[in-house]
Amino acid sequence: MIEFDDVCLRYPNGTQALDHVSTTIEKGEFCFLVGASGMGKSSLLKLVYREETPSAGRVIVNGTDVAALPKRHVPLLRRRIGVVFQDFRLLSKKTAAENVGYALDVIGVPRREKHRRVPKALELVDLLHKADAYPDELSGGEQQRVSMARALVNNPPILLADEPTGNLDPDASWNIVQLLSKINITGTTVVVATHDRDIVNRMARRVVTLSEGRIVADRQRASYDVGEADSPGDPMTRREEVSP
Amino acid sequence: MNLRTVEFQIVETSANIRRNGLMTAAAVTNAAACLFVLGAFALALWNLHSMTEQLSHESxxxxxxxxxxxxxxxxxxxxxxxxxxxxxxxxxxxxxxxxxxxxxxxxxxxxxxxxxxxxxxxxxxxxxxxxxxxxxxxxxxxxxxxxxxxxxxxxxxxxGLEPLLKLRRMTRIGGIILVTFLGFATLLTISNTIRLTIYARRREIGIMQLVGATSRFIRFPFLLEGVFHGTLGALLGGAALLGGYTSLVSWVAETIPAFERWLIYSADQLGILFGGLIAIGLLFGLIGSWMSVSRHLQSP
Missing domain, CATH: 3.30.70.3040 (Alpha-Beta Plaits)
Incomplete structure (x- = not known):
């Protein structure tokens, strides 16, 4: 479903964000990308929805080389990928339902279809009762759930979440991750970039650890500190290349 | 773009104009002021040219x-x-x-x-x-x-015909250069103000891109807004200019009656000026917003 093939990413300021990264995330998988801030987690996600293009290597999403995609096809790629951010990215002057519906409006979904899909998406995130509330009338956790409803309303096969719990308290964070898990059960591939140790350990899913732009560990049903028992020291800086 | 999308775009554009009232007011006022100055220069040069034209013909x-x-x-x-x-x-x-x-x-x-x-x-x-x-x-x-x-x-x-002819040539060439230069400055000023309104909404543009909106879809409401800013600005600026000018002509007619005949005053001529300003306002609003929104649509 998502394949990174020897991917490098160097930003114009010279920062090497990713350094020869190769891994595959299978269809329907739930995967955590972990690592300290600035280690390349967000950069890896940005490559999937073509916010960035790799300096070298290939990023294959559903069999398509994303970097080689003509610019006019990028919106079509993004309609097949839901993205959730730490800062929610909601439009403050639109209600929860309008924010969710906006994702359908911009791709020209008929009104009747929109009115069918928006309540469904809000129901999925358990916020149907707050459909008419504006973002500043909602808690952080609720805003993140609206953002997830928006990401899911198009039924994308892939959901990317970049630090989705970064602004939330532990309870709200756990609810969000539970929701991501529920979405994954329906067959959606979910990739979550996080440095929330507690969440990762409690979920016990696949964990890909990044450090200085390289994959240093990749384990199934792992914890945040995967590999710690293998060798002493900071797991974030350990050079342990692991094949997927 | 289907009918549903066009309807959505128009509703969104009018809502944005209302919601961003202060930025809208700033953009319209700026367009009005710029087009007033442009129109005033064009009118002054037109008068000067017409005067030299008449004088040289009378020689x-x-x-x-x-x-x-x-x-x-x-x-x-x-x-x-x-x-x-x-x-x-x-x-x-x-x-x-x-x-x-x-x-x-x-x-x-x-x-x-x-x-x-x-x-x-x-x-x-x-x-x-x-x-x-x-x-x-x-x-x-x-x-x-x-x-x-x-x-x-x-x-x-x-x-004295030769210097008059020289002046006539100068007003013709100089007028075209000056009005073109001023027009360019007006375009940049209008474009920059529209850029500010777009900058204030870059988050919205980011969200639109994120959920898969095409560049054409994102650009369209901003172009509509640009056209609105430019046209309304031209209407206001043009009305102020013509109001002021007709008062000036009346004052000249009373104070220096001999001078009145040199001034452009026919409804046709002023209509051309007003229509021209509206067309320029509309066009500059369109080009200005196109230039500004295109910058925000740069992505890999």
Whole structure:
């Protein structure tokens, strides 16, 4: 479903964000990308929805080389990928339902279809009762759930979440991750970039650890500190290349 | 783009204009001020050009014959000029020396007649020629100067026509350059203000891109807004300009009536100016918003 093939990413300021990264995330998988801030987690996600293009290597999403995609096809790629951010990215002057519906409006979904899909998406995130509330009338956790409803309303096969719990308290964070898990059960591939140790350990899913732009560990049903028992020291800086 | 999308875009655009009231007011006011200045310059140059145009057209070539040339010979010269340059001439008048003297005495009654009369007339017959295109003055002048019956020809430099023609050329070329330059400055100013309104909504653009909106879809409401800003600005700026100008013309008519005839005042001419400003406002709003939103749509 998502394949990174020897991917490098160097930003114009010279920062090497990713350094020869190769891994595959299978269809329907739930995967955590972990690592300290600035280690390349967000950069890896940005490559999937073509916010960035790799300096070298290939990023294959559903069999398509994303970097080689003509610019006019990028919106079509993004309609097949839901993205959730730490800062929610909601439009403050639109209600929860309008924010969710906006994702359908911009791709020209008929009104009747929109009115069918928006309540469904809000129901999925358990916020149907707050459909008419504006973002500043909602808690952080609720805003993140609206953002997830928006990401899911198009039924994308892939959901990317970049630090989705970064602004939330532990309870709200756990609810969000539970929701991501529920979405994954329906067959959606979910990739979550996080440095929330507690969440990762409690979920016990696949964990890909990044450090200085390289994959240093990749384990199934792992914890945040995967590999710690293998060798002493900071797991974030350990050079342990692991094949997927 | 289907009908549903167009409807959504129009509803969104009108909502954005309402929601971002302050930015809308700033963009419209700026467009109005810029187009007012542009229109004022264009109007001033148009007036100056029209004035020089009228003056140069009113200028005549004055051909003074030798004093001993009889009136019949003057008539012969007139018909020669007519035959040769008839298609260039708008109007010609042969004034007999008796009439020139009469007019002189009427004009300067305080000067003692000093024996001026038919027997003692210092003036020659005079032929006045008005050309369709004043720029052709040299051709007629040179022909008249070469004629043995002619004493003196006053035109071009001597009659002040040449500097007037120069001024007319300058207002034509300089006017085009100045209005183009000002137009460009106006476009940049309008574009920058629209860029501010777009910058304030870059988050919205980011979200639109994120959920898969095409560049055309994102651009469209901003173009509509740009057209709205530009057109409304032009309407306001144009109305203020014409209001001010008509008051100025009324004031000139009362204060310096002789000057009124030089001013552009017909409804047709002012209509062209107003229509032109609206077209420029609309076009600049469109181009300005296109330029600004395109910058925000740059992505890999």
């Amino acid at each position: 005549r070539i004055r051909i003074f014959l030798l004093k001993d040339v009889p009136f019949e010979e003057a008539q012969a010269l007139e018909s020669e000029i007519d035959t040769r340059f008839g298609n260039m001439i708008e109007e010609r008048t042969l004034i007999p020396r008796e009439q020139v003297l009469e007019e002189f005495i009427l004009k300067f009654p305080s000067i003692p007649d000093a024996g001026l009369g038919e027997e003692n007339n210092p003036f020659p017959h005079e032929l006045q020629v008005k050309l369709k295109d004043p720029e052709e003055w040299r051709t007629v002048t040179e022909f008249a100067r070469a004629d043995g019956r002619v004493d003196e020809v006053r035109s071009g430099r001597e009659s």
